[in-house]
Amino acid sequence: MRRLLLMWLCCLCFVVGLNADETPLNPLTGAPLDDLRALSRPPIIVKVSNSPALVRPQAGIGAADWVFEHYTEVGITRLSAVFLGNAPQRVGSIRSARLIDYELAAMFGGLLAFAGASIGVDKYIYGSERVIADLCRTRSDHAQCMAEADIIAPRGARPPSDFVDRAYKGVLIGAPFFFRDPSIPVPHNYFVNLDALWQLDAQRRGASPSPSFPSLRFDPTPPDAPHSAARRLEVRYLTTLAEWRYDRDSGTYARWSDGQPHADALSGQQVRASNVIVLFAEHNDTDIVESEYQNVVHYSVEIKLWFEGELLLLRDGRQYVGRWLRPTREDMLAFVLPDGTPLPLQVGSTWVQVVRLPAQILPEREWVRTFE
Numbered sequence: 001m002r003r004l005l006l007m008w009l010c011c012l013c014f015v016v017g018l019n020a021d022e023t024p025l026n027p028l029t030g031a032p033l034d035d036l037r038a039l040s041r042p043p044i045i046v047k048v049s050n051s052p053a054l055v056r057p058q059a060g061i062g063a064a065d066w067v068f069e070h071y072t073e074v075g076i077t078r079l080s081a082v083f084l085g086n087a088p089q090r091v092g093s094i095r096s097a098r099l100i101d102y103e104l105a106a107m108f109g110g111l112l113a114f115a116g117a118s119i120g121v122d123k124y125i126y127g128s129e130r131v132i133a134d135l136c137r138t139r140s141d142h143a144q145c146m147a148e149a150d151i152i153a154p155r156g157a158r159p160p161s162d163f164v165d166r167a168y169k170g171v172l173i174g175a176p177f178f179f180r181d182p183s184i185p186v187p188h189n190y191f192v193n194l195d196a197l198w199q200l201d202a203q204r205r206g207a208s209p210s211p212s213f214p215s216l217r218f219d220p221t222p223p224d225a226p227h228s229a230a231r232r233l234e235v236r237y238l239t240t241l242a243e244w245r246y247d248r249d250s251g252t253y254a255r256w257s258d259g260q261p262h263a264d265a266l267s268g269q270q271v272r273a274s275n276v277i278v279l280f281a282e283h284n285d286t287d288i289v290e291s292e293y294q295n296v297v298h299y300s301v302e303i304k305l306w307f308e309g310e311l312l313l314l315r316d317g318r319q320y321v322g323r324w325l326r327p328t329r330e331d332m333l334a335f336v337l338p339d340g341t342p343l344p345l346q347v348g349s350t351w352v353q354v355v356r357l358p359a360q361i362l363p364e365r366e367w368v369r370t371f372e
Contacts, residue, residue, distance in 0.1 A: 026085040027210065028065040029274075030218025030347040033085055040207045041198050042166070043084040043110035049095040051076040051239065053258060055188050060091035062264030062271045070100050070354040071283060073290050073298040075238025080104050083194055084210060088266060092191035093184070094170060097121055099286070100354070103305045105163040106329050109211040111201055112163060113192045115170045115178075120153050120288030120300060125167050127160035153287040162329075165205060168197060215325075215334035219344035222316045225337050230312075230319030232371040233276060235353045238362075242353060244276045246317045252348065253314060274348025277335075278312040278368050279324055281305055283356045303354060311335065312368070315346040319370050 023032045024039060033039070043065070049055045050069065061067060061079065063086040072078045080101055081091065097114040102124045105112045112125075122131045128150070136145035150156070161167070170178035170190060177196045181189045231246040233253070243256040252272040255262040261270045281303050288300035306326050313320045313335065322343045325334040335343040355361070355368060 026065065027213045027216065028082065028084050029349060030216075030345070031085070035085060035087065037087070037198075038084050039210055041084070041202070041210055042208070043082050043108045043210070044194055044197060045101060045104050045108060045110050045112050046081045046083065046091050046192060046194070047094050047097050047101060047112075047114040048079040048081050048091065049093045049188060050079050050257075053240075055093055056257060056260075057263040057265040058092065059191060059265040060088035060194075062267055062269060063088050064349065066350050066352065067273075068100070068104065068352045068354055069235075069242060070098075070303060071237065071301055071356070072098055073301055077237050077240055077242075082108055082110065084110075087195040087198060089193045089195050090191050090266060091194055093188045094178070094190050094192055095187070097125070098290075099124065099288070099300055100303045100305065102161060103303075103329075105161070105166065107305070107326070107332055109330075110163075111166045111168055111197065113168050113170070113178075113194075113197060115187075115190050117169070118288060118290050118300065119149075120286070120290075123154055123158050125161050126164055128154070128156070128158040130160065153289070166201070168201075173200075213332045215332045217335075217342045217344035218347050220347050222318055222346075223320065223337075223344060225320060225341070225343075227318040227320050228370075229317060229372040230314045230370040231317050233278070233314055233353075234367065234369040234371075235278060235355060236365070236367045236369075237355075238365055244273070244314065244351075246314075247272075248317065251316060251346070253351075255351070272349070273351040274315065274346040275350040276314040277324075277350060277352045278314075279352050279354050280310045280357055281354055282309075283360055305333075305354075309357075312370070313343060313345070314370070 026033050048058050061081050064081040065084050066082040068080040069077050094115045097117040101112055132149040135149045136142050139145040177200055178192050233244040235242040241258050244253040246253050252274050253276050255271040263270050284302045286300045286302050289297055290300045291298045308325045311322050311324045322335055322337050337343050
């Protein structure tokens with residue numbers, strides 16, 4: 001028994017990239033783990049609302065290891081918050097998934113926690129056959145329903161995603177994993193209990209070591225590479241302004257949204273990050289309908305988070321120009337300098353501001369600006 005235990009510990013240390021006499025590190029932050037349960041669970045990507053402004057302060061986002069802010073449709077942004085090291089029992093408010101989450105769930109090898117999804121995004125997650133069957137189960141004109149549902153984009157046969165067994169839709173699961181707070185107006189009152197959801201997933205699929213992310217490099221010493229001072233960052237989206245200001249004492253960037261300090265509703269503290277990445281990616285409209293209001297149809301946006309692109313990394317009050325790489329679907333993002341040298345992150349949390357390519361940005365309404 002002792003021999004088996006030692007073998008298990010050795011394997012565990014190999015998975016997290018450590019020697020047996022070292023403290024386990026969070027593979028997403030490079031920081032020592034306070035909760036060793038994180039070694040035997042996958043990350044959770046939580047879909048968090050960021051619009052309208054009344055949803056702020058959101059609960060739990062300050063405890064996330066990574067957060068991606070991205071466009072949905074009509075110029076608003078939403079957050080995909082990634083948790084591994086911490087297990088808040090209230091995160092949200094949560095909303096419906098978007099196409100970017102189809103990429104993030106594969107990238108992080110994680111669970112996806114979301115309130116619901118459009119029919120088109122559901123087809124990406126669950127496969128067209130299952131989605132169409134669910135839509136038509138209660139229809140008397142079954143054949144007609146099947147034909148109509150097949151026309152809804154994306155058309156044709158689409159297989160289930162590679163994370164279909166890790167997709168947790170709140171409207172199908174309910175309490176105690178997903179719950180509503182009656183003191184907050186609908187639809188901004190839906191939350192997820194991460195600790196409970198991890199336990200549910202372990203019961204369904206069994207415990208397994210958390211994924212390793214060999215492409216991520218962490219170094220508390222700033223890279224000795226070309227850089228410029230960057231003590232403030234503005235990322236202007238069409239309907240909101242994200243701002244980060246460097247705090248020399250803590251060595252982190254503090255976040256503002258629309259000119260107001262952006263806090264975490266659980267801690268009451270302003271959200272901070274050790275790394276802020278501006279990730280430039282191609283954005284394309286699709287034929288997937290997300291909503292319709294006053295006879296105006298809004299379509300889902302595909303954000304191309306694969307192959308490679310340009311980035312800005314802010315850490316330690318410095319700005320580095322580099323590139324992001326993701327050659328295959330299963331790969332985590334890698335960050336490199338223009339010459340291909342790995343670009344390490346500061347130890348700690350990372351926020352990714354996903355923006356459109358410079359050629360797609362409307363300069364009078366969108367911008368990325370850094371200040372010394």
